[in-house]
Amino acid sequence: MRWWALGLCCSLGVAQAEVRLEAPEELALRLRPYLSVENGARRLRQLSADLLATEGYFSPQITLDEAEEGVHLRIDPGPRTRVQRLDIVINGPLSLERRAALLAQWGLPVGQAFRQEDWNQAKTQLLDALLAEDHAGARLLDSLADIDPQQQRAALSLDVDAGPRYVYGDLQIEGLQRFRPALIARYKPGLRPGQPYRAEDVRALVQALQASPYFSRVQAELDLEQAQTLSADESTAHTRQAPLRLRVQEQPIHRARFGLGASSNTGARVEAAYGNIDFLRRAWQLETGLRLEEKRQTFFSDVFLPPTTDGVRYGGGFVAEQSDIEQLRLQRQALGWQRSEQRGRLEERWSVQWQHEKRQPGGQGWTTSRALAPSVSWTWRELDQLIEPRRGVVLQVSLGGGSKVFFSDQNFLRLYGRGQFYVPLGARDSLSLRLELGRTFADARQHVPQDYLFRTGGTGSVRGYPYQSLGIKEGNAVVGGRYLATASLEYTHWLNARWGVAAFVDAGDAVDALQDARLAVGYGLGARWRSPAGPLGVDLAYGARDEALQLHFSLLIPF
Incomplete structure (x- = not known):
């Protein structure tokens, strides 16, 4: 020692x-x-x-x-006292398998050194395991740690009352003023009357309602005082049905938002938006707004329906946008519909979009492109933290296209994939890797809307180059190509809880033919700050192709 x-x-x-x-x-x-x-x-x-x-x-x-x-x-300190005897009594209608599983998970077994903290934690874990499933009224009746300091032995005894099994009764809701109970029913398909009580089910309901746009505060608990025995039948004699009491506070129906900002990609920004979470008094969510940036101006209006009972959400919207980036002037209007569903860590999104686009490269004549494009995308997230991950992976794959047979000016099929990987290195350091690949299958890029082609460069892609400056040269303008490849490797060291530094290298290009591919490389150093909104990054990058420095700043949240 x-x-x-x-x-x-x-x-x-x-x-x-x-x-x-x-x-x-x-x-x-x-x-x-x-x-x-x-x-x-x-x-x-x-x-x-x-x-x-x-x-x-x-x-x-x-x-x-x-x-x-x-x-x-x-x-x-002398010799350490160890657990010599353990006597755990669990009263209640538990199956032999459940009882054996609880005893097998006991945290302070015979032979282990006795610590007061371990003793308290083991009792808490046993009780929590009962409370989490079926036995919402479980309680600790008695516990004793009998210490023999002469023999360095501890005899532990525990008496627990599991209480009856509980199933859900009716849902009792308090706090609804504008919305109907049917809205909440969409978020609780697994909490039907008669279903066994699970604390995880109740937590999931609270989290889902709290994450929805409709409620600012949600509390839920099983009302044990109103519980009733199901029947005198032997199989249900120890089962009680208790209502689930839900207390909610609704969000304001109307919300206005104004903001100022700046981006190294599109310049200074001013925006105004309006939201209504009970549009047409149907609990539809309306979001509409105007965003004015130096290089891009956007008007949008979207409507999202509440989720169905199986978690599917539908929505539709309109966007009108004009931009002037790298000498390419774009005017586009799009009308779309989408269906999204979250299944565990996998998000699936289906959509159909009608797009009308006019483009003018480098002051030349205007060209019009139209497309009716169905698409599907899958995003899989496995992260230790959603906002500021240190370990995990995010993968995204999307597929979309259009046909002359169905109101498009060109036949095309767009494939796109992206992956982001996070690896912790010790307590303060981390490594992140980003890969991005895309290809648009088409006889020619003409009359394919720019949304379905590829440009790159700037924050979030290849640092060291202006935003969307890597692509196909058309006169003095940069337009989208049919192939995309980018990669990024970044090492971050946190100096303290708030500030960090990063070193990175990026590479990538967008081309119209593989034989033209010549990766543009950028590398540099950056500062990181953990802001209340998420980690902010400021990077100074050198673009080897242009032999120039570029300053980039961004909010570093995984896609």
């Missing part, structure tokens, strides 16, 4: 008197926070003994020597 000497200052009647502690390293670290200047010599012995007892040392040898310069505290 390693020993450790620790010098501290205590109030002993002499200013800044020193307390020198000699104890095994692990124990010294645990004792250290409590041996402060507020502890006098009289209390050190008893305090040390009490703290050692919580770690399972009930027969320590504590020597305390006082001198003018302070106190020398030497601790020999």
Whole structure:
């Protein structure tokens, strides 16, 4: 056992008197926070003994020597007490399998060193396991840790009342003013009357309602006081049905939003938006707004329906946009419909979009492109944190296209895939890798809307180059090509809880034929700040192809 000497200052009647502690390293670290200047010599012995007892040392040898310069505290903890006997009684209508599973998960088994923290945690975990499934009224009746300090043995006993099994009764909702109970029913398909109680089901309902646009606060609990025994039948004699009480607070129906901002991609921005979560009094969500940027101006209006009982959500919208980026002027109007569904970690989205586009490259004549394009995309997320991940992966694949037979000016099929990978390196460092591939199958890129072709460069793609400056040269303009490939590798080191630095290298290009591919490389350094809205990044990147520096800034949230 390693020993450790620790010098501290205590109030002993002499200013800044020193307390020198000699104890095994692990124990010294645990004792250290409590041996402060507020502890006098009289209390050190008893305090040390009490703290050692919580770690399972009930027969320590504590020597305390006082001198003018302070106190020398030497601790020999002696042998550690271990669990010799365990007696757990669980009363209630549990199956043999459930009872055996609970006992097998007990956190302080025979032979393990006794610690007060482990004893408390083991009792809590056993009770929580009962409360989480079927037995919402489980309670701890009695517990005892009988310590024999002479033999260093602990005998543990526990008496738990599981109580009856509970199933859901009717849903009782408080706080609804404008919306109907049928809206909430869309979010709770698994919580039907008669279904066994699961705490995870209730948490999922609360989270789903809280994440919806309709409610600002949600609370849910099983009302045990109104529970009723199902029947006198032997199979249900120990089963009670309790209503689920739900308290909600509705969001304001109308919401206006105004904002100012800036982006290294599209310049300064001003925007105004209006939202209505009960459009046409049908709990439809309306979002409409105007966003004015230096390089792009957008008007949009979208309507989203509440989810169906199986979690599917439908929506539709209109967007009108004009932009002037890299000498390419675009005017487009689009009308679309979509169906989205979240299945665990997989998000599936189907859509159909009618798009009318006019483009003018480099001051030349205007060209019109029209397309009716159905598409589908799948996004799979496996992340330790959604906003600021350190470990995990996000993968996205999409497929869409149009045909001359169905109101499109050109036959085309667009395939696109993207992956983002996060790897932690120690406590403060991390590595992220991004890969992006795309191809549009078409006889020619003419009359294919730019949304279905590829340009790259700028924040979020290849840093060191202006936004969407990598693509096909058409006069002095850059237009979309039929092939895309980008990659990015970034290493981040956090200096403290708020600030970090990053080094990165990006590469990529968008071309119209594979033989023209010549990856543009950019690399540089950046600063990272954990803001309330998410991690912000400012990067200074050097583009090797253009031999120029570019400044980029962005909100670093995974797609």
